[in-house]
Amino acid sequence: MANLVEAAVPRTLRLSPRDNIAVALDTIPEGARIAGIAIPARVPRGHKFALEPIAEGAPILKFGQIIGFASAPIAPGAHVHVHNVVLHDFVRDYAFAADARAEVLLPPEERGTFEGYRRSNGRTGTRNYLGILTSVNCSASVARFAAQELERSGLLEQYPGIDGVVPIIHGTGCGMASKGEGFDVLSRTLWGYATHPNFAAVVMVGLGCEMFQIARFKSEYGVDETDTFRTLTIQEEGGTRRTVEHITSSLKEMLPGASALRRETRPLSELVxxxxxxxxxxxxxxxxxxxxxxxxxxxxxxxxxxxxxxxxxxxxxxxxxxxxxxxxxxxxxxxxxxxxxxxxxxxxxxxxxxxxxxxxxxxxxxxxxxxxxxxxxxxxxxxxxxxxxxxxxxxxxxxxxxxxxxxxxxxxxxxxxxxxxxxxxxxxxxxxxxxxxxxxxxxxxxxxxxxxxxxxxxxxxxxxxxxxxxxxxxxxxxxxxxxxxxxxxxxxxxxxxxxxxxxxxxxxxxx
Structure with missing residues (x-):
């Protein structure tokens, strides 16, 4: 007679003694018994089932915290999910800073290091890219054209210290208010990328007539043209072809200096x-x-x-x-x-x-x-x-x-x-x-x-x-x-x- 193999009992997990549900780590089949509880219907893995009777309106507890409320009475073993759980507001105790404690950093001699690119402003990059940053969706295509042109040329192969050229394109920059929350968010975002330590150098390109004006951006953030940051617009350059040529020529000038940068030992405190x-x-x-x-x-x-x-x-x-x-x-x-x-x-x-x-x-x-x-x-x-x-x-x-x-x-x-x-x-x-x-x-x-x-x-x-x-x-x-x-x-x-x-x-x- 062939040996009979007993089916493995599905694993489950109760995360807090306060919890009235448990998580099925494995799928629980209909009719199974888990810790003496009959499972009336299949419970998929990763889902929850009741450990005890839960009255209509009673909180559902996981990790000892409220995750919802029963929309109807829930029997032990029943699948607990969207069909019988609802959400409504309840009071939460914010207890500001109640659990704050004096943080203990490792002694300086025990803190780790990594190999990164130290930038002139003291920040550290984990990568060494060149970026083409766009001020508006209307300049997205020329940014992509310029990046593709450099990739097709094979020039990047001569500069192994460069991780690549990234066109940073998006769907906004115009059709928006010239002040207020939305404009401020876009300004901060573009500024953060323009100065990001993972970029060795950046060219910023716009159309010219958009709401998000590069000249205003430079003025408000005190940005100057340098060997590692340059700007232009399609309208000033005289069209698509000339703009692509200008972007690629600027990047070619930036390549040697960027590629010459080498990783050096930096403290882990520079990681974000x-x-x-x-x-x-x-x-x-x-x-x-x-x-x-x-x-x-x-x-x-x-x-x-x-x-x-x-x-x-x-x-x-x-x-x-x-x-x-x-x-x-x-x-x-x-x-x-x-x-x-x-x-x-x-x-x-x-x-x-x-x-x-x-x-x-x-x-x-x-x-x-x-x-x-x-x-x-x-x-x-x-x-x-x-x-x-x-x-x-x-x-x-x-x-x-x-x-x-x-x-x-x-x-x-x-x-x-x-x-x-x-x-x-x-x-x-x-x-x-x-x-x-x-x-x-x-x-x-x-x-x-x-x-x-x-x-x-x-x-x-x-x-x-x-x-x-x-x-x-x-x-x-x-x-x-x-x-x-x-x-x-x-x-x-x-x-x-x-x-x-x-x-x-x-x-x-x-x-």
Missing amino acids: LALQCGGSDGYSALTANPALGVASDMLVRHGGTSILSETPEIYGAEHLLTRRAATREVGEKLVARIKWWEDYTERNGGEMNNNPSPGNKAGGLTTILEKSLGAAAKGGASNLNAVYEYAEPVTARGFVYMDTPGYDPVAATGQVAGGANLICFTTGRGSAFGCKPTPSIKLATNSDIYARMTEDMDINCGDVLDGVPLEDKGKEIFDLVVRVASGERTKSEELGYGDAEFVPWQIGAVM
């Missing part, structure tokens, strides 16, 4: 790490996000900086950040941005719970509160030292926050404009993303997506569910951050991602 997540799933809060939080805390101890963003995706978890604010003022600034978003969505006919996306829900996330708890985990446990508006220059060290939309390309554009010279991006559904001039490290939240998208994913965090300690996974991420900062190429760089992901946040009417 953007924390991003996209295509999240039910595993994000269990594996990649908290592991990235560990890596973030490690960088902070070395004197570096990490930037958490995506305000609509920390909504409902902001009280966990305000408790860690270094001061009450920092915490209140974060809450002020939350209030701004509540007003912004209301006057535009939206709501803060427009998240999770269909893909997030398929992966097991039910409400924005649940998604936010996972997203906030990327910030580790360090004090929150500062809060910035979109694309503001990040000057504080340690863990900081930048107000951005949740849409990944827009959020990352703001972080890079603020000075991020490296990105870590977690994903459970399989986001494909790059962000020139800043390299992006992709972290898979589960082993399945890592296996299916190995060419896109840099690290598999799914093995945390198999017993790999979060501290070890965080150290693995941190070590890769240092190597990438020193020149190791990421999977998204190898694939060529990053030319189309510059997406400034457009606020206000398009006119």
Whole structure:
């Protein structure tokens, strides 16, 4: 008689003693019994099921935090998801700075280093690109034409010290008000890219008649023409061909000096790490996000900086950040941005719970509160030292926050404009993303997506569910951050991602 093999019991996880739900780490089939609880219908992996009776209107608790409320009575073992969970407002205790603590940096002799490009202003780049920055969508094509011309010429092969030429193109710059919030955001974003340490030199090109005038930009930011920054417009040059010729000739003049730059040993305090997540799933809060939080805390101890963003995706978890604010003022600034978003969505006919996306829900996330708890985990446990508006220059060290939309390309554009010279991006559904001039490290939240998208994913965090300690996974991420900062190429760089992901946040009417 053949040996009978007992079916493996699906793994589940209760994240807090307060929780009235558990997470199915493996798919639970109909009719299974988990810890004595009968499962009446299939529960997909990454999704939740009730551990006890939950009355209509009662809170659903995960991580010991409210993620929603039961829209109908929920029996033990029942699948807990969008069909029986609703969201409504409730009081949150911001407890400003209650959990702030004296941060302990490593002694100077123990702090790490990386190999980067030291710029004349003292900042450090992790890459050495030339940039073609556009002031308006009308100059996007000439920027692309010029970059393609240089690539076709073969000239770049003579300058191995250059990582490439990046056309930074976008869909705005005109049809907008000449003052106000939207204009200020675009100005800060373009200024942040024009001065980004991952660019050795930049040519900025406009049409000439757009609302966003290069001359005004230079005047307001005190920008002068130099060997590493030049400007022109299509109308002044006399058309497309002459503009492309002028851009390429300027870049050819910049190439020798830029290529002569060499990496040198720099302190990790010069690293500014953007924390991003996209295509999240039910595993994000269990594996990649908290592991990235560990890596973030490690960088902070070395004197570096990490930037958490995506305000609509920390909504409902902001009280966990305000408790860690270094001061009450920092915490209140974060809450002020939350209030701004509540007003912004209301006057535009939206709501803060427009998240999770269909893909997030398929992966097991039910409400924005649940998604936010996972997203906030990327910030580790360090004090929150500062809060910035979109694309503001990040000057504080340690863990900081930048107000951005949740849409990944827009959020990352703001972080890079603020000075991020490296990105870590977690994903459970399989986001494909790059962000020139800043390299992006992709972290898979589960082993399945890592296996299916190995060419896109840099690290598999799914093995945390198999017993790999979060501290070890965080150290693995941190070590890769240092190597990438020193020149190791990421999977998204190898694939060529990053030319189309510059997406400034457009606020206000398009006119």
